[in-house]
Amino acid sequence: MVKLEVGKPLPGGLGPGPEGIAYEAPNGEHTLFVRLEDITDAEASAFRTAQARMALVSKGQSLFLCFRIEGVLDWSDAVFNIHRYAPEQRVIPVAAHGEHLALTMLLVEARSTVLRGARVVTYSKHATQVLLHQMRRQLADPYPPHEEDAFVASVQRLYPDTSSLVREALFNEKLGLDQ
Numbered sequence: 001m002v003k004l005e006v007g008k009p010l011p012g013g014l015g016p017g018p019e020g021i022a023y024e025a026p027n028g029e030h031t032l033f034v035r036l037e038d039i040t041d042a043e044a045s046a047f048r049t050a051q052a053r054m055a056l057v058s059k060g061q062s063l064f065l066c067f068r069i070e071g072v073l074d075w076s077d078a079v080f081n082i083h084r085y086a087p088e089q090r091v092i093p094v095a096a097h098g099e100h101l102a103l104t105m106l107l108v109e110a111r112s113t114v115l116r117g118a119r120v121v122t123y124s125k126h127a128t129q130v131l132l133h134q135m136r137r138q139l140a141d142p143y144p145p146h147e148e149d150a151f152v153a154s155v156q157r158l159y160p161d162t163s164s165l166v167r168e169a170l171f172n173e174k175l176g177l178d179q
Contacts, residue, residue, distance in 0.1 A: 004106070009113045016111045023065045023078040025135075028091035030103045032065075034073055035110040046071035047107040047117035052176075054103075054127065055169035058134050059155050061143035066166050072107070075162035079152050082138050092135045101128040103175065121175040130170050 002011055022033040034047070050070040057064040063080040067073065082090050095101055100122035107117035123131060159165040166172060 004115055004118060006115050006118060008115060010106070010108060010115055014108075014113050016113060019110050021067060021073070021076045021078045023080050025080070025082070026085050026089040026091075028093040030101065032067060032078075032103060032105045033108055034067075034069070034105065035108050036073075037110045039107065039109055039116045043072050044107060044116040047105070048119050051174060052105070052121060053172060054123070054175050055166045055172035056127070056131055056134065057165055057168050058170060059168075060151055061138060061141060062148060062152055062155070063134055063138065064155070064165055066162050066169065066172075069105075075166055077162045077165060079148070081143065081148055082135055083143055090139060092132055092139060095128050095132055097129070098125055099128065100125060101131065123175065124171075124173050127171050127173050134170070 004010065017035055019036050021035070024031045024033065036043070047069060050072060052067065052069045055066040055075075057066060057077075061081065064077045065080055066075055066077045068075045082092075093101060103121050103123065105117075105119050105121060106115060108115055122128075155165075159168075
């Protein structure tokens, strides 16, 4: 298990990169990376406590996971395709009806990779079932990841900003611990 410490660079070789979000789920462990530049103390504080929303959009074989965090992040999207992982990492958690899927959210300085905030939230019962169903659908229908880039670019031309993409969501819900 990797130890994360706020105020320290993320371990594991994550190098500097552009602002944006990334959604990772190797081995069934779901993590949202929010990479921003010049994060203020107020933004870091808001990240830990502010209302966060997630919307899921399915287009073709691609899943667009859209997130908004009040005071920190306007609607932003990350493309997810389980086939980008090695076969042994393509794990979809089993969530019995009524269980919530957990999501680790990490706020990272884009240039230095210093972790500025961390929190764990849960998806609603409904969102958990829909997300896992879409991941199982993706897993059952192999899709060459090299073809995904062109498809994603075509979707981005149709939806020039994430707010317009969110209107097509299968769900758009608040993230939390008590849903």
